[in-house]
Amino acid sequence: MAGLSRELIALRVARELREGMVVNLGIGLPTLVSSFLPPGAEILLQAEDGILGYGAISEQDFDPDLINAGGQPVTLLPGASFFDSAASFAMIRGGHVDVAVLGGLEVSERGDLANWYLPERGGGSIGGAMDLACGARRVIVAMTHTAREDRPRIRTRCAYPLTAPACVDLIITDLAVIEVRPEGLLLTEVAPGVDAAFVQARTEPELRLSPDLREMEL
């Protein structure tokens, strides 16, 4: 039983985005979300290096001064603006970014996020992740449901060093959509061909099932 591809996870994340939102996409899987934005909707993508309103990734004309936070060359949409790093992080910490889509290594039952440091590799970097996790109005984590050998990434408590405590609102994986609620984790959607028991078997804390539990529409 296979889960969603990385592209389909990104597509499902993009369904959470609406006209007028300011959205920051983290490095890695979240970057793919920019390919699946709802057509015709004006969504402003924010890059930590000081761009609001960038568009598609451009691999043809590399301008070293026109990159997203992952260092990828990007294009600009009409209405875009540039600003310095202090303004960029005031935007992020000050609650002016509606949604941050971040990758994850682990998410806990209460929405703690660990996504910056891998102890077994003795490495990792913080970048903008801690500011985004603390400052964005809504934090969506996009990740595979399990690590190697089916080890759950959704844990009772994170074993890896935290990015921020109690910051995650929604988890979207290759298997499921799970809301972080004050009373615990709520399973709202499962991937095609996957049932709630399959998801629970790969999740450490207990999931409550939404009365509206349904299959993801992709």
Added chain:
Amino acid sequence: MIDKTFASPDDALHDVADGATIMFGGFVSAGTPSNLILALQRRGTRDITGIANNIGLGDLLDVLCEKRQLAKFIATFAVRASGARKSLFEEQYARGEVALELVPQGTFVERIRAAGAGLGGVLTRVGLGTMVEEGKRTINIDGADYLLELPLRADFAFIKAYRADRMGNLAYRMAGRNFNPAMATAADVVIAEVEQIVEPGGIDPESVGTPGVYVDRVVRCDPVPVRWYG
């Protein structure tokens, strides 16, 4: 006549001594003072404490590791959790040959801004409940906890702008702005690498990103070609 221009990057770095603390503007490939970094490599200055957003990631700072010029680095992004290819910095860090202080990016720029603006520190929620809070004071204000982050300043700031005049006014280009304006305020000696030098008045005052008061030395250089590191 005010004239802050220098003939070459090597001239502009004439008094950078061993043990200096140096800030470097730039974000990956954007707004990176590559010619100043190469001049610092040629100069052979040692025991440097470097301060930059990133090292070994589409920037030229990794060249400072070739002859072990760095004693310590303060950055937001320096060591990757994945990836087969390691930078020289990552290899030296793994062997314990260089120290690293990792800082959240928003805290990083705000600490620099605080130093340049004469503030005693920054209060932020970012880092609470994480490894970042170790050894720092927590201050409660009206029921909410904040971390006290202290100002970050340097002996030198090496920055990059697109255009300058001889008075040191700087104009930036696109995402090349990033940390450069904040770093220009937070070092004893600020050296700007630019692609063009124009007469005073040649930069529209509305477009000055860093007023000349912050800039000590200006040097015109052809940009060093960089490729998309990805």
